[in-house]
Amino acid sequence: MRATVLGAGSWGTALASVLGGKGVPVTLWGRDAEVVQAITRDHENARYLPGIKLPAAIGATTDLARALEGAELVVLAVPSHAIRQVVIEAKRHLHAGVPIVSAAKGIEVETHMTMNEVLEDVLPVPMHPYLCFLGGPSFAKEVARNLPTAVTIAGRWERITRGVQAVFHTQTFRPYTSTDITGCEIGGCVKNVIAIAAGLSDGMGYGGNARAALITRGLTEITRLAVRKGANPLTLSGLAGMGDLVLTCSSDLSRNRRVGFGLGQGRKLEEIQRELGQVAEGVLNARSVHELALKARVDMPITQMVFRLVHESYPPQQAVTDLMMREIKSEI
Numbered sequence: 001m002r003a004t005v006l007g008a009g010s011w012g013t014a015l016a017s018v019l020g021g022k023g024v025p026v027t028l029w030g031r032d033a034e035v036v037q038a039i040t041r042d043h044e045n046a047r048y049l050p051g052i053k054l055p056a057a058i059g060a061t062t063d064l065a066r067a068l069e070g071a072e073l074v075v076l077a078v079p080s081h082a083i084r085q086v087v088i089e090a091k092r093h094l095h096a097g098v099p100i101v102s103a104a105k106g107i108e109v110e111t112h113m114t115m116n117e118v119l120e121d122v123l124p125v126p127m128h129p130y131l132c133f134l135g136g137p138s139f140a141k142e143v144a145r146n147l148p149t150a151v152t153i154a155g156r157w158e159r160i161t162r163g164v165q166a167v168f169h170t171q172t173f174r175p176y177t178s179t180d181i182t183g184c185e186i187g188g189c190v191k192n193v194i195a196i197a198a199g200l201s202d203g204m205g206y207g208g209n210a211r212a213a214l215i216t217r218g219l220t221e222i223t224r225l226a227v228r229k230g231a232n233p234l235t236l237s238g239l240a241g242m243g244d245l246v247l248t249c250s251s252d253l254s255r256n257r258r259v260g261f262g263l264g265q266g267r268k269l270e271e272i273q274r275e276l277g278q279v280a281e282g283v284l285n286a287r288s289v290h291e292l293a294l295k296a297r298v299d300m301p302i303t304q305m306v307f308r309l310v311h312e313s314y315p316p317q318q319a320v321t322d323l324m325m326r327e328i329k330s331e332i
C-alpha cells in the first residue's frame with residue numbers, strides 16, 4: 001500500500017504521520033517548497049507541527065504528478081476553500097478504484113456544497129463510490145504525538161470504508177466506520193462555527209453555563225441542518241458530531257475557539273488570524289453555513305450570530321443580547 005496526502009499543513013502532516021508510523025510509504029504533497037524541503041531533510045514540519053519527529057516512511061514533494069504516481073490511497077487535507085482547485089489539478093493523475101479520503105471540514109462558499117459534493121462535481125462517476133470523509137475529534141498536534149484518538153470514516157461502500165479504516169488503524173488512532181457522509185460532513189463543518197461562538201463567550205468572560213448552552217444549542221442547529229440534508233440524526237451524537245463539537249468548543253488548542261476568544265476580548269479578526277498563521281475554517285464557513293441554512297430554511301441563530309460578528313462587524317454584546325432575547329419557546 002502506497003499513500004499520498006495532498007496538503008502539508010498540520011492535518012495532512014499528522015495523517016501522513018499516522019500512516020508513516022505503521023510503515024506505509026507516504027508521499028506528502030505541499031505547495032510550499034520550504035516546508036516540503038524541511039520534511040524531507042529534517043523529518044519535521046517546523047512551520048505547522050514544530051518539534052515533532054516525523055516517521056522516515058514519509059517523503060515530501062511540491063510536484064503533484066510525482067506525488068500521485070502509484071498512489072493506492074489518496075488523502076485530501078488542504079483547507080475546504082482549496083479542495084476544488086487541488087482536485088481539478090490532481091484529477092488526471094487519479095485512478096478509479098483508488099479510495100479518496102477527504103479530511104477537510106467545510107462547505108464551499110460559492111456553491112454551498114459539502115466537500116463530498118464538490119468531489120462528485122469534479123470527479124467522474126466511477127470514482128464516486130471510492131470517496132470517503134474522515135471526521136471526529138482529532139487535533140493534529142495530538143494525533144502527531146500519538147495521543148489516543150478516535151475518528152469516524154464515512155463512505156458509501158462499506159467494503160471501501162472498512163479498507164480505509166484498516167489502513168489508518170493503529171494503537172493510538174482508532175477509526176469507526178459510517179455510511180452517513182452528509183451527517184459526518186455537516187457535523188465536522190458546523191462545529192467550527194459554533195466553536196467561534198463558544199470562544200467568544202469565554203473571551204467576554206461569561207461562564208460555564210453560557211459555554212454549555214452554546215454547545216448544546218449548537219448541536220441542535222447542527223442536527224437540524226444535517227437532517228434537512230438527509231443525514232441520520234444519531235450520527236450527530238457520535239464522534240463527528242458531538243465529539244468534535246465538544247473538543248473544539250472546550251480546548252484552547254482549537255484555532256476556531258481562539259478566533260472567537262480574541263473577538264470576545266475586542267481584538268480585530270485580521271490581527272487574530274495573522275497571529276494564528278493557520279486556517280480557522282469557521283471564519284469562511286460562518287458565511288457558507290449561514291447561507292446554506294437560509295437556502296434550506298433551517299433556523300440557525302448561533303450560526304447567524306457568528307456570521308454577523310465575523311463578516312458584518314456586529315458588536316459582540318449586542319449579538320449576545322439578540323440571542324438571549326429571541327422569542328421564548330420549547331426546547332425540542
Ligand SMILES: NC(=O)C1=CN([C@@H]2O[C@H](COP(=O)(O)OP(=O)(O)OC[C@H]3O[C@@H](n4cnc5c(N)ncnc54)[C@H](O)[C@@H]3O)[C@@H](O)[C@H]2O)C=CC1
Pocket residue numbers: 007008009010011012030031032048077078079080081082085086103104105106138139140141277278279281
Ligand atoms: N489541524 C487540525 O487539527 C485538523 C484540521 N482539519 C481540517 O483539515 C483541513 C486543513 O487544515 P489544516 O491542515 O489544519 O490547516 P493548516 O493551516 O495547518 O494548513 C493548511 C495547508 O494547506 C495549504 N494550502 C492552503 N491553500 C492551498 C491551496 N490553494 N492549494 C494547495 N495548498 C493549499 C497550506 O499551504 C498549508 O500547507 C481543514 O479543513 C481543517 O478543518 C481536520 C481535523 C483536524
Ligand SMILES: O=C(CO)COP(=O)(O)O
Pocket residue numbers: 105136137138139140192195244247248253254255256257279280281
Ligand atoms: O477539527 C479540528 C479538531 O477535530 C481542529 O479544530 P480547529 O481547526 O478549531 O483547531
